Amino acid sequence: MPQNFLFKLIIVGDVAVGKSCLLLQFLERTFVPDHDVTLGVEFGTKAFVLNGQQVKLHIWDTAGLETFRSITRSYYRGAAGALLVYDVTRRQTFEGLHEWVQDLQKYGTPDLVVTVVGNKCDRPDRQVSRDEGEMFARENHFNFFECSAKTGENVDEAFIGTSRIILSAAEEAVGPEEPDDDVVKPEVEKPNNGGGGGCPC
Template sequence: MSYAYLFKFIIIGDSGVGKSCLLLQFTDKRFQPIHDLTIGVEFGAKIVQMDGKTIKLQIWDTAGQESFRSITRSYYRGAAGALLVYDITRRETFNHLATWLEDARQYSSPDMTVVLVGNKCDLEHRRQVSKEEGEAFARAHGLSFLETSAKTAFHVEETFTEAARTIYEKIKQGKLDLNGDFQGVKVGATANTIQLQQNNQDERSGCC
């Protein structure tokens, strides 16, 4: 399928927070309760519509183990958006957010859109991190924030589409350089065709 833009996403966070499950729920609308630990990176993609434009999200799900951290870092470059995920039932995953965010900002474009995601909110009875703590961390670091459940699909679609919407708004405002790969946005054939048609119309109406 042709698309106007392709946005590259990366999902980061500690091992076992539900990164792969979030990706599977978003792309396939299903939940896999037993999931092998990601080795290196996994990949998924989905088409979304925004203001009548077709946008392809290319999503890289990274391993959370320390032994794969160097591989994960190589995927920050050229990412337009990142989901920074923690598990609301495991405080240590929340405590490690600052380290993940430091890596993301060191190795990615300064214009990368980051959404903080508190996953597994269906396990309210096991909660160790309050929603207010997540909101406070997001405010302090200039991030968007949502709590999700990969199991019930709560806020999963909204998390990805909100990040995509923010990237799309940056494009409309001219804040992203679309000529290189570093920003994580690729202009598709559809957008190029529209621009060419607009240029031709401008030329025809310009002159005599």
């Protein structure tokens, strides 16, 4: 019988790299070119069927401003996955990824699934090549996608691909055998007989 899985995802990265626009594109298939800067955190949720299982994501879009860093770090706790976003047209946002990785390692769980996202790949004025992004992700054992929050390119793939890896680990943790009490596993909701896979937002 299919189970209902609830996963917490966080989106991190420098200010104005398009984190909120990626979330909006994933949830509502819309793009707002002049999106307000996130102050603190924003929240979104989406449910869908993945590998025959009901999956629900709670997604926390965190502020990139240094002013809010101490606040947003508290949202790392309990996260099963993270999208680490940079802007391919602003090299400094790529060079700043190391600092975000340190935060994820310090405040996140040891088994946190991280996907590096190079946003704004539709723009011709890029300063970071795809090869550089892939190399950074490979060196840190992260997943990698180049996306466009504007056109929607690879946005679903980034969120769903991250969820698929988390789900695979969760299914092993709650498999037919009794799981080890020491294993930290994502929250599993009881099956909802009337539940569908559509977005509740």
